[in-house]
Structure formats: C-alpha cells, structure tokens
Amino acid sequence: MKAISITNHLGITTVAINNPPMNVLTIKLINEINEFVLSLRDDRDTKVVVFKSMHDSFFLAHLDLNVINGTQGGQAASIEFNHMIANIKAMKQLSVAVVDGVARGGGNEFVMACDLAYATENAAFAQPEIHVNIPTGGQGAVQFARRMGKNKALQALLLGNDFSAKQAESLNIITQFVPKAEMDTFLAMTLGVISQLEVRDIVMYKEIIATSIRDEEAGAELELRYFLARAKEQKTETIIAAFLKHGGQTLREAKDIQGIFIDTAAELT
Amino acid sequence: MKAISITNHLGITTVAINNPPMNVLTIKLINEINEFVLSLRDDRDTKVVVFKSMHDSFFLAHLDLNVINGTQGGQAASIEFNHMIANIKAMKQLSVAVVDGVARGGGNEFVMACDLAYATENAAFAQPEIHVNIPTGGQGAVQFARRMGKNKALQALLLGNDFSAKQAESLNIITQFVPKAEMDTFLAMTLGVISQLEVRDIVMYKEIIATSIRDEEAGAELELRYFLARAKEQKTETIIAAFLKHGGQTLREAKDIQGIFIDTAAELT
C-alpha cells in the first residue's frame, strides 16, 4: 500500500499523506514523495500541488529517528530526505502545504520547502533537533534564519519549542493562518485563481523573487526583461482589450477591479 | 496644464498629482515626475519631498495600459516608467508617499520607490499584473520579495489581491498606517523633525542602510568611518555642549529626552 495518494482536479493535484501510525518521514514515504515530485518536471497541466495529511494529529511527525545514526543506510536515508527538501523547493508548480496537525523537525522543514503554507488552530511547528544532539538536516535552521532573522531563529532552534499557526504566520514559517472551518472555502478561492495561470507564470515569478532576494539590481533587470517581452505577446493585447472594454482604466477600478477581471475572463472563455 | 503642481514650505516640497480622470501613470505624468526628480539633484535646501494625490479615489491607478504592448512607443514608455522608479529611488532628499486612495501596479511601485510611505484607511495596494499576462515592470516583484520574503511575496503576486494600509504596514509595503483624521498632524510632527536635518544627513543614512543590507561588515565599517569623521566637527561639539547644558547625560534623559532636544535647539537658534 502506498503512503501517498494522488488526485487531480482542474489543474490542482492533491497529495494525501497516510503513513501510519503517525506520518513519520520514513524512507518509504520519502521515496514516494521524491518519485512524485520528479514526475512533475515536464507537466504543464498541473499548476498547483497541495500536500495534506490523512492523520488526525500529525501533518508529518518528523524524520524517522531510526535513520539518524552513523550506519551507511542511515546516512543515505538522511541524504535522501535532504534531497526531497531540495526537490520540493525546485518544483515548477506552486507547492502548497495545508497543515492541520503537528509538523516538527523534518515535518516542519517539509512545510517550509513548499511555496505556500496554510495552517489551522490544530497545527504546531518546531525544530527540536538539538535536544537529541543533532542540528536540523532539511534546511530548518537555514529557513528559520532567513525568515525570522538571526535572533528569533537562534532562540527557536535552541529552545525547540512549538509555535502555533498564528505565531508561525507572524514569524514567516507559514504564509497564513486559516481557521479549519474556513480552510476549504479559502483554498477553493485562492487556488482557484492561481490555477487559471500558466505554469510559466509561476516559474517566472519564482525566478524573479529568488533573484531579487539575492541581488536587488539583478532582480530589477530580470523583471524588466520579462515585462518587455510579455508586453509584446498577442495574449497580452487580447486580455488588455477585453479588460478596457469592461471598465479597466475607468473609475470602476476603484471599488470593483475584481468584477472587471471576472467580466474579462468571461469574455475570453 | 501640468499633471503635477509643486509647492515649497520650510524645506519640504509637496508634489500634488492631478492627472484626470483617475491618475493613471501616462507618459505625460511620467515625464513631468522625471523632470522634477532630476531637477532636485543639486538642491540642498529641499530636505523632504512629499508625493500626494488630488484625486478622491486614486493615489496613482497604475501604468497606462495603452503603453503595454509591443510597439516601439509602448516599449519606450514602459522603459521611461521603469527609469522613473529608479530615479525616485536614487533621490538624495527624503521621498515620502502619502496615500489616501488606490495604488495598484505602477502606482504601488511608485509608493515602494519612495523612502517612506504613510497611508490611510482609504488606501489599497496591489500588484495584479499577472492577470493581464505580464509581470510587474517597476520593481513590484523585486520589492515584494525583499520586503515580505519569498512566500508571502509569491502569494501576493499570483493572487494580485488588494492590501489595506494596516496589512501593507505589516508586510513592509508601507512604513506606517496613519488614520486620515490624524495624517496632517502626523506629517507636521514627523517631517518637521526631519526637515531640520541637512540633506547630507539623509544621504549618509541612506548610504549606510543600503550598504548594510548588502553586506553587514561593509555597513559597519562605513558607519564607523562616518562616526569618527562627524565626531570631529565643530557642529558636533557645539550641539553636545548645549545638550549637556540642558540636562543631557543626567537623569532628565530618562523621561524627557525630547525636552532636552527642544531646549538644545532653542539655544542654538
């Protein structure tokens, strides 16, 4: 039996994780995720990949403690886990973690490897590795440092304490806290908008963002190059014509730009 | 008729933007702003430049959609717009956007090009470009990436949704939310303090900040060099003497350092 099950719907692929008894990141689960993620490499139909857990209490518990040792097998499994994090970060599609349970250690690193992460009041996030004598091994410390700054990161890594979803949002561990009761509606709206885009749109913005964080000037040059090239496309002309026809660049924009976009989309389909 | 009108008062220049019907960034408006900004290059009397809108609903709507195309004129206008953003970022003076309406696309990029931005409950900020098939073209994605981190930036750029002033403050799109009813008093106090400084003070801190963000060690070296040089100035000796005379370096500092600064300034004028 597979530890992940995959369903597709209108450009959104959902990966449901079910690795009893508590969604530990075993080598079996890691291999399945790696295989799936690499299979998306040339997929232009899938725009968004949602990772969610089938477990009541755990999103992903953490990396299997039985591989954290000096054996050849243990070290190889740890490296496979580390590659899984890198593979998720390198996805062309938008990756989204929907977290309704505990995500510690490698589980939290999985969450931070995704482009977006939404979490409920049942979520908990932590990197408690130092209390078993190891550092994080899937970019947990790297991401904490870059997301919350050196001081708050150092405190979180030395304490290893849990963060709630609200705290995690404020510390940039996740994108946004969403109450469980509102999650389905929130995802339908948010991912519904994004799945209308092309994969190349998502790739373009990921590239501009990554470049800009490394080097502001290089990011600005790259962005302008994309802008001038995209401005020349027939698709741009078609959309702008429809947008102008339905009240774009008029006062309707002030309070109802979403309505203009809806009317524009309706005309073009 | 000009799209911008300029007034000066005690070192503070106010640029009122009025480009009917909705403050779109047309090539006419872009050219006027570029001309004005470049005219300040050797101006040592102007310390602060405030940009505000004369429109009820819009700060700046966005870049004129009629230039977003593959024509030579369109591409040239887009590049002029991009240069305007770079010119504002390169100003010696402190640039301040006061936003009491909608600022989307190029309008939001204008806001982020300014050093400081204050906005009211009527403001809205967004980069919705991807929904007309283009990326941002005036460093919108660059600034989102650097200000809110890669995850929240990617979400904002793919959704293109509006942010309120309070949200924009928390995401570093603007410096501070200020209720409309308090804006005039707030600006008088804040800019009143800053306009007492010299242009070289503003330039010095902009340079230290930019260097420090690129390279912490280089920033620290530059800061110390400025500190040691400034410590030698007669002006420093004079101010510190007056500051000490009025209770500087005594317990009065604990609760009333502002009073000491006021007494010091009174003595020196």
Add this chain to the structure above:
Amino acid sequence: MKAISITNHLGITTVAINNPPMNVLTIKLINEINEFVLSLRDDRDTKVVVFKSMHDSFFLAHLDLNVINGTQGGQAASIEFNHMIANIKAMKQLSVAVVDGVARGGGNEFVMACDLAYATENAAFAQPEIHVNIPTGGQGAVQFARRMGKNKALQALLLGNDFSAKQAESLNIITQFVPKAEMDTFLAMTLGVISQLEVRDIVMYKEIIATSIRDEEAGAELELRYFLARAKEQKTETIIAAFLKHGGQTLREAKDIQGIFIDTAAELT
C-alpha cells in the same frame, strides 16, 4: 569599585551593570566589559551570559558624550566602544540582554549586539544620534537596516524616537517583550533549557544562521555536514534510544513531546 559584578550559577553567568549615576557607557565600563567578554573565549562551562542593569531607570544610557569629539582620546574611546560591540557579537556563549529601562544610542547597540534580548514595559529603545550631528557608531544603523528593512530603519534613524518593548519586538530590535512580573520565571525556564546544551551546540547554530543569512545554499550545505557528523555520535544514539523508550515516535509526541524530553533527560542523568 568595579562597574560590573559577575555571578555564576549552573552554566549561566550574570553580569550586573552598575555605573552611577546613570549607566553611561564610559571608557571604564567599556574596558571592564571587553575584559570580561574576552575572558570567556575558552570557557566551555559557561553556556549563557545575561547582561542586566542595577539602575532603576536605565539599562545603558548611551556612549559617554564626553568621548564624542576629535581628540585622540575621544576617537580611541569610540573605537574601543565599537570593538566592544564586535566582541559581544563574536561570543561563543549565548548572550542575553534583559532590559528593564532606557537603552538609547550605544545602549541600544549593546542590546542588539546580544544574541537574545528580552525587555519589559519599562524599556525604551532609540538611536537618536543624528540630532547631535553624528550617525550611530556601534552598528545601530546596520542592525536597524538588517532587522526592520530599509524604510522603517530610515524613519527610525532620522526621527530618533523611542520604541517600547512591544514595538521593539515587532521591529526585531529585541527577541521578545516579557512583562516585568513574569521575567524571572520566563528566564528560569528559557535559560534553564538552553544551559543544558553544550557550548558547541550554540556555536554550531550561530554559525549555520550567519552562513544562511549570507548565502542560502552555503547554509544548507553546512547544516547537512553538521547533521551527518552529529548523527554518527554515540551521544546521539544514547539520547535517541532513551527518547524512543519513553514514547518518542509514538502518539505521545502529539500533545506531550515536552514530557518525553523530560523523561529522557531524567533517564540520562
């Protein structure tokens, strides 16, 4: 009489600062702090260093204004102050500022040089140097830039205004606001956990964090190298065995991972 007094308790060293009348950073105090910090270089027993003030109103007022001038002695003292900031930043141990009063100028720079900073409702933080014609000289502008971004940093440096502990937490000047009434309990719990670690654990995470902030890929490589090496240690095997014995990697983790850590520690001592 010394301006600092030092006490040790279970791996935690407390430095109480008492430099009447108002805890100004005089050359005497600076020299004492430098001497103390450098004495810790090869100390493996001290895990945490807490800096606190004996003064009712001031944590550290600021750098002595009498050294801010062009004399050889003044310039040398300013450089010693600058080295003190660098020395604190380079400490192997975890440095913690506990702030229950005013910390302006060099006092605030001292706070930001520490790894962690906790502050009460009596604290105030500011870099008002520009109003005496000088920039910050102990990385105040550098740290503001890196912690709050260029816009909020520029505003804070040009205004020189006070921030409360809550504001300072949100701007990353400090790690966390802690009400005065809860501070002792908070410190006992937090530092109690961290003082169980080894100095090399603290050094490792400081190094991974610093590397990751400069270069994400380099940070990820360094982290993995440490992870694989630490996974091989006998100490890791021993702790993981005890952790598994007490309910690690079972459902007990969901709601009581702290209890598992406590049982694990009890078994190992």
